[in-house]
Amino acid sequence: MGVPTCPVVTVAFKQICVLNAAKRGMPTLRLVYSPHPVWGKSPDELWAYMNGPDPASGKPMLGEVKGALTNPLTAEDKKTGTETPSVGPATFGPDTSQNLQDFYRNNGYTDFLPIIIPTEEAVAQMLTGTSHHPDEIVGKLAAGAFAPWSFTVKHVAINAVMAGAKPEHLPVILAIASSGFVSLISSTNDLAYGALINGPIRSKLDMNSGIGALGPFAHANAAIGRAWTLVTKNLANGGIPGDTYMGTMGNMLNYINLIMVENEEASPWEPFHVEKGFKREENVVSMFSGLSVSAGQVGKGSGIGGTPHFEEQYTDLFSTFTGFFGALLLCDPLCAASLKEQGYSKAKLIDYFYKHATQTAKEYRERNWSYLFEYGQALKGVEPFATWYKLPDDTVIPKFPHPERIAVVVIGGQTDPVSQVANFSYGRSMSIDKWM
């Protein structure tokens, strides 16, 4: 654009900014640093920042700003051209299995647990799980606001071997990899990601949608989730603390992610993928992103006696969520059956949640994520945010901007009418059949 610019960042982000300026082709970008944090500081405290040093250089911060905008450009500042980063050799070894385990782990290729060494033979066996050519480009992934990496079917197969997957799991892993969804993102918030599997492939792969569906009770569930983490680390260059990962404390879901398999057979409603326009016999993976999963057992309406009011129970819990992410009800079939008996279709239930999970306009505007993600959209006239930012403080508005941010999935083994609720948003659905 040709406009002299000085980016100012708090010093906690120095490393990520320097690394990513280089990746964006600006290794000499003139970054200036303020003390950290800015959030929560009073005007007087920020005035002290203005009159104090850049904590990285020790020199007056506003002096550094002035220098960034006026110091003459160097030869390095003016460089043009292209560079192709290297990821190293195509193979490692030959070496003992233990030495290779240590090598893969010490060089950031794993989730710190032992892997299956991806030998040429193991990868060739994995590739029998798909009809696609090993050199076919699957897609691109970026672990945040970075330039995306590309990868092939063979790259995915290598990571699938490492995760302990079987060849028959590969089409699901390829579908997830092709979705554009990473499972580790650079945000300072501790985000998590989920994948919901629908269709006949669930039984073909012995996936678990019953007792313990969200736990460590099925090979396919575990291996597919783990493969997604390794795909994110190795094919999106994600999950490098201080570079492509800044989650302040991480998320326990990140190990194998929220792998969900819908219990279509026990559900009184149509499956999730059919809601999204697929045929029941199609194999589909649907992608989600969000913050966390919590127990659905408590909340108003969970009292004993009379007709259970699960809809009130879940609404009470959804009201505590950030509306930036959606509401995902992981509904045990017993709860689903009760709701159906009371006249709730999925659509009617979602409508109930949308109308009854509420907040005031003041509460909305005072939430940090509203300002961070939605105020800017309000300035562009995007609804409902544009209207919400103008309403009187005590106006009651929905917690979620659109009913489409609310999803219901039936999952679980019917041993207890309890469900779980997740502050997760639906993203998109991908065909698994395409990758068979």
Added chain:
Amino acid sequence: MKIDRRRLLQALGMSPALLASTAEAGQKKTTHATARHSESKLVGLNPKGMPPEITLSPLAPRFSSLDGKTLYMVEIGFNNGDVFFQEMQRWFKENMPSVKTIYRRKAGAYPQDDPELWKEIKAAGAGVIMGVGH
């Protein structure tokens, strides 16, 4: 084609000692081959994908001085960024009064472009101070 792994590791910023330990382990194994079966060796594939090509972007020409110039303070949306820039405007008013400062909250979420604002800034011949994360 023989791959010089030592030079490759050095080019990547990785210690060739990594190779030394495995080479040494290999040699030790070889010397004991007659005494016992040597542990089998494996070759593992590199699991990394393909990084994007980097196109170098030269910095825009700088001002010779800020006197009389216009600076846009572009706030990207992290909390308290507006107050941060309010204090920065105050600093310029007190210390460099010839500099005209204009505060703008960038439209859209923080990583999104704001082409209208960029056009305005360019047309004004101004410089930009953009921030501030967290």
